[in-house]
Amino acid sequence: MKKVLITPRSYGKYNKEELIALFHKNDIEPIFNPYGRIMDEKEMIQEIKDVDGLIVGVDPVNSNVLKCAPKLKAVAKYGVGTDNIDCDYAAKNGISVTKTMNANSDAVADFTMALMLAVARRVVEIDAGCHSEDWSKKEALDIYGKKIGVLGLGAIGRGVVKRAKGFDMEVYGFDVFENVEYNKQNNIKFTDIDTIIKECDFISLHMPLVEETKYILNKNNLKNAKENLIIINTARGGLINEDDLYDMLVAKKIYGVGIDAFENEAVHDSKLLKLTNVIAGSHTAASSKGAINTMSKMATEHVIEDLLK
Template identity: 60%
Template sequence: MKKVLVTPRSFAKYNHQEILALFQSNNIEPIFNPYNAIMNEEQLIEALKDVDGLIVGVDPITEKVINSAPNLKAIAKYGVGIDNIDMNIAEAKKIAVSRTVGANSSAVADYSFALLMAVARRVVEIHNGCKNGDWGKKIALDVFGKKIGILGLGAIGRGMVQRAKGFNMDIYAYDIFKDEAYIQENNIKFVDVETIVQECDFISIHMPLTEETHHMINRDLLSNAKSNLVLINTARGGIVDEEALYEAIADNKIYGAGIDAFEEEPPQNSKLLSLENVVVGSHTAASSFEATNLMSLMATENIIRDLERM
């Protein structure tokens, strides 16, 4: 019987019996994360000693971890971002790596727009104030008819385009790849990142973390932003220079931010957590019932397929 380590805590939470049946019918024993937290290198090394497959969330699958797993033949990402997996060593060892592309795009786009609305309309501030007896009015920003910049036009970015259309927003976008037909069909202004930061009222990030995108949103860019800018990041924390973002918000250079992805998770002593006009999440944008079920099913099918090929 083959063994598969499963690290995401939400995996198969709502379709458990269906997933277990799939494992059993394919002669696979699932081993679930016992720590109720993101696993660290040492924990992964111990857990992967005699494991054939891995279904992973955001846990660090480093060169050291992979080299310590002699039987590992396949990794199924529970999600789409693979920046936590050392792809060079995985490829060198001929370990198959798969992703659950498209499974959570609607959920992440929903959450991204929810963060945008929450920051713009100061929903959390007003909620907390009312619960503490403060019934004063708080002036906030309109969203309808404003300019939004979308960084990354993959499935999630395109989901944001559809939601922004419902609010009659002027849509700006940037992506490494330019799909002319899609851009024209959706009346998108395709421009560089600098123009988006300078002209847009809202920016939502949906790009992978790479050497090129690391700290893409930095102090220089933010110094040219509009004072009413709301920045949303549900992608990866390293894309935003968090110190520069804190300074921009604290100094009233921009209006606020919605952050579901930090460079360190959970963040330790992040000054961003002290700001009222910052709404944060626990990297939870993909956590809807529907997305969780579909990601669990797709990751299971991917690992079964790849282990059968080995």
């Protein structure tokens, strides 16, 4: 019987029996994350050595891990970002890598807007004050009719564009590839990152983390930020230089950030967490019931299909 290691903690939360039955129907044994958290490299090496397939979240699947999995034939990403997977090594060694494309796009776009509203209107700060019997008025920023720059116009970025239009926002966009027809249809001002930083009130990140995008926002370009800029990152932590971001937040050069992805996940000592103008998430933007169901089923179907080839 083939074996599939499943690392995401939310996998099958609402449809686990259905998914296990699907595995068993195809003579496959699912093995679940024994740690109840994101695994480190050493733990991945230990757990992956005897499996044929892998369904993985953000746990490390680098070449060191893959070298220790001689039977591995299929990796199904529970999500869309594959920066934690050595796809080159996988391709060279006949290991298929699939993604659950668009399964969580709406959930992440929703959470992006929730963070944007929360930061701009100081929702967390006001709530904490009320729970401490501080009923003072706290001035905040508007969203309606403002300018937003969307960095990355894939499925999630386009979802944010659609939602931003509901707030009558003026949309600027940037991506590695320009889709002229889409931009024209949606009245997007496609431009460069420096222009977006100077012109926009909000910046929302939806890009993959690759060599070209690492620290795409940093002190050198953010020093030209428009007054009261708000940054939302529901993509990957390494897109922003967090030390630079901290300095600019403390200096009030940036109004606030909503950040659901840190460069080092499950961070314990980030300076950013000490700031009141930072609203943090635990890489949870995709964690809606609908998205979890869809990602779980899609990843399962992908890994079964590849193992049965």
